[in-house]
Amino acid sequence: EAGVVQSPRYKIIEKKQPVAFWCNPISGHNTLYWYRQNLGQGPELLIRYENEEAVDDSQLPKDRFSAERLKGVDSTLKIQPAELGDSAVYLCASSLRGTGTGVYEQFFGPGTRLTVL
Amino acid sequence: DAKTTQPPSMDCAEGRAANLPCNHSTISGNEYVYWYRQIHSQGPQYIIHGLKNNETNEMASLIITEDRKSSTLILPHATLRDTAVYYCIVKSGTYKYIFGTGTRLKVLA
Numbered sequence: 001e002a003g004v005v006q007s008p009r010y011k012i013i014e015k016k017q018p019v020a021f022w023c024n025p026i027s028g029h030n031t032l033y034w035y036r037q038n039l040g041q042g043p044e045l046l047i048r049y050e051n052e053e054a055v056d057d058s059q060l061p062k063d064r065f066s067a068e069r070l071k072g073v074d075s076t077l078k079i080q081p082a083e084l085g086d087s088a089v090y091l092c093a094s095s096l097r098g099t100g101t102g103v104y105e106q107f108f109g110p111g112t113r114l115t116v117l
Numbered sequence: 118d119a120k121t122t123q124p125p126s127m128d129c130a131e132g133r134a135a136n137l138p139c140n141h142s143t144i145s146g147n148e149y150v151y152w153y154r155q156i157h158s159q160g161p162q163y164i165i166h167g168l169k170n171n172e173t174n175e176m177a178s179l180i181i182t183e184d185r186k187s188s189t190l191i192l193p194h195a196t197l198r199d200t201a202v203y204y205c206i207v208k209s210g211t212y213k214y215i216f217g218t219g220t221r222l223k224v225l226a
Binding site for chain 1: 151158159160161162163166204212213214215216217218219
């Protein structure tokens with residue numbers, strides 16, 4: 001079974017430039033998550049999708065960040081314009097479901113390491 | 118969701134058991150204990166979870182104290198490939214994981 005696929009793995013840009021990250025979740029997983037992980041810290045949730053609907057984007061800096069999940073499968077996270085403080089690893093994860101009484105582990109991709117110069 | 122406390126780092130000799138502690142003194146009755154690990158340059162990987170009883174799978178064992186205020190993840194025979202950051206997370210049935218800074222385990226040859 002293929003895991004969560006992310007691209008690119010690494011990206012170096014200058015500040016004020018736009019950047020986009022792509023994620024392909026595990027087939028059949030309805031729930032998709034984007035996390036940001038700063039150096040030496042654990043991942044922090046940015047946004048969660050249930051199918052194509054963003055059901056929790058409370059931690060997404062909406063002035064410069066945007067995300068979409070067309071057709072409820074692949075997802076793209078965009079930053080425009082990027083700032084120095086956006087340097088981090090951006091992780092995508094998926095699970096069968098996001099809520100409910102069951103226990104649904106999240107499967108993470110390898111992440112995209114963004115460096116803003 | 119309850120906050121967890123883990124030691125920042127630990128060393129373990131290869132082939133020995135690695136015992137990683139986690140304190141979660143404010144855990145409530147419906148909250149599970151999860152463990153994930155993150156190997157360098159990879160995303161976090163699920164290891165195991167439990168509610169009250171001790172749990173074991175092919176990767177590890179989870180021991181939860183009777184009062185549920187702390188737990189220990191046990192890797193029975195640590196290998197060099199187990200070198201990683203281990204995260205203890207406590208949460209209810211909702212989706213939201215709150216990762217702390219974890220324990221950096223180094224397995225020594």
